[in-house]
Every structure is written in structure tokens, then in C-alpha cells.
Amino acid sequence: MPPRHASKVRTVGYKDISSTLIREIKEGVWALNELLPSEMDLVERFGVGRNTVREALRELQALGYIRRRRGARSVLASHDPDGGFVNSVRSVSELLDYAETAHSVHLGAEHIRVGERLAQRLDCPPGSEWIRLGILRSREPGGDPFCLSEIYVDPVYQDVLKVLDNDNRIFPLLEREFDIVLQQVVQTIEAAEADANIASRLKVPIGSPILLVRTTFRGSDGRVVEIGLAHFPAGRYKVRISLDRKPA
Known part of the structure; x- marks a missing residue:
């Protein structure tokens, strides 16, 4: 028996996930500084592997939409960030994130x-x-x-x-x-x-x-x-x- 969501794994990429989340962010689904769904929640929602979800979250962080910390859920940092690569820093450990x-x-x-x-x-x-x-x-x-x-x-x-x-x-x-x-x-x-x-x-x-x-x-x-x-x-x-x- 093929694994659950096998067909989706072949078609859904991290760009699709990040684009969907960006659209929802702009629509106001989450408030500023609110926690986003966990990685496992997104894995279940999109039917993809955890690495694909992590790539999507990395892109959202690079664009300035979210803040990420290891072992914790992502936080909405901005509904409409500026262009360019944005590094959000809250501590010394995040200086080079x-x-x-x-x-x-x-x-x-x-x-x-x-x-x-x-x-x-x-x-x-x-x-x-x-x-x-x-x-x-x-x-x-x-x-x-x-x-x-x-x-x-x-x-x-x-x-x-x-x-x-x-x-x-x-x-x-x-x-x-x-x-x-x-x-x-x-x-x-x-x-x-x-x-x-x-x-x-x-x-x-x-x-x-x-x-x-x-x-x-x-x-x-x-x-x-x-x-x-x-x-x-x-x-x-x-x-x-x-x-x-x-x-x-």
C-alpha cells in the first residue's frame, strides 16, 4: 500500500507552501507576534516531508515574514516586510542566523x-x-x-x-x-x-x-x-x- 499523501509529495514543493502561507499572512490569518502552526501541523496539512516544510519556513524567514528559533514554533514578524534579506535578531545566538x-x-x-x-x-x-x-x-x-x-x-x-x-x-x-x-x-x-x-x-x-x-x-x-x-x-x-x- 503506498504511503499516505504519496501523490502530494510528488507535486507540492516548498515554494507552494511558502506562497500559500504568505498569502494567508497578508490576509491576516495570524496576528503580529502570533505563533504559526508547528512543523508537524504543516506536514500534515500539505502532505509533505518535514524537510520541505523547513525549506518553506526558511524562505519565510529570509523574506522577513517570520522569526524562527530551534525547538520552538515560528512567530509572525511582519505582514508586509521590505524587500531584501532580513535577519531578525533577538539575542547574541541569532546574530548570524x-x-x-x-x-x-x-x-x-x-x-x-x-x-x-x-x-x-x-x-x-x-x-x-x-x-x-x-x-x-x-x-x-x-x-x-x-x-x-x-x-x-x-x-x-x-x-x-x-x-x-x-x-x-x-x-x-x-x-x-x-x-x-x-x-x-x-x-x-x-x-x-x-x-x-x-x-x-x-x-x-x-x-x-x-x-x-x-x-x-x-x-x-x-x-x-x-x-x-x-x-x-x-x-x-x-x-x-x-x-x-x-x-x-
Whole structure:
């Protein structure tokens, strides 16, 4: 006997699910900050596998409609979000959630010794050595990239690249594989211009305005274990930060 909903599994894709949910969101089926149906509810409703539902929810998050947290139901963040890739942040752990939901293309890894100019960008001593990993991120395969990430890892931990998982975030793997406790995350955001390399990767003219985000990760001993440089072209990325004030 064929499995239940077998015919639907072949015809319903994540785009169909996300389009249906977006239409319902715009129609006001859910109020702002209301919980959406669980993944299993959506699996039953659409007759698809859980991975298909997760892809649909990732797309809704990328578009800025919902907020997602592991182990919890999605929350409606906006009925009509702006265009571009929106990263909704409520805590330190969500600063780099866009790396999990975006489509990522790895550009390779190399062992480098930084010169004066790069040392200034990384805020590290000239001549220091790092493993550099390049990742190009877009909302979907074939779409215009919204971020060029350069991730610098202390060579002591270079083996982490061998276990790089699908969400493309290094710091959780450093904690897991090397028993490191990451104590501090410092993020610096500034306006910049796209040089020839960045412009080519992001498909924008040289000198175009970009957002340059440097994220530095320190262990409990104060040592810098990872530095990330993320380059976002104007109009393709937005951070939405919501912080709850603790009661006095």
C-alpha cells in the first residue's frame, strides 16, 4: 500500500507552501507576534516531508515574514516586510542566523599571513596567520548574492573545516569539536565601498556602497578564535533587532 499523501509529495514543493502561507499572512490569518502552526501541523496539512516544510519556513524567514528559533514554533514578524534579506535578531545566538537560512556557495579555504591593510580590517596584529574561508550567500540558488563572508579561524583549529556542517557557522563547531567556551562576541558595523574583488563577487559596480560587518569571537581565556568579515551590498540585506528590557 503506498504511503499516505504519496501523490502530494510528488507535486507540492516548498515554494507552494511558502506562497500559500504568505498569502494567508497578508490576509491576516495570524496576528503580529502570533505563533504559526508547528512543523508537524504543516506536514500534515500539505502532505509533505518535514524537510520541505523547513525549506518553506526558511524562505519565510529570509523574506522577513517570520522569526524562527530551534525547538520552538515560528512567530509572525511582519505582514508586509521590505524587500531584501532580513535577519531578525533577538539575542547574541541569532546574530548570524542568516548563515543557516541562506543558500551558500563555498569559495575555498587558504592559509594566509595578513598584511598591514587586512590587519586593520581584522583588528589583529600584522603578520599573524589565519585560515580564511570564503562563502557567498544568496536567498536562493541562482539569486543575486546578499553577502560575501570571509571567515578567519585560528590555524590551531583548522580541522574544524573538515566537519563544517550545512548551516555554515563556524563558532558552534569550535565549541563542540574543541571544547571551547565562547565568552564574548563583538560586532562592528560600518559603511564601506566595494573593491574590485567584492564588487565582482556581489555583482555590483566597483565603489558601490556596502555594509561591512566584523564579528570577533573570543574564548573564555580571552583569545580570539574566529573573526568574520561580512560584506552586504546596499538594498539586499537588513537587520531587524528586537531586544526585551529586563524588569527593574
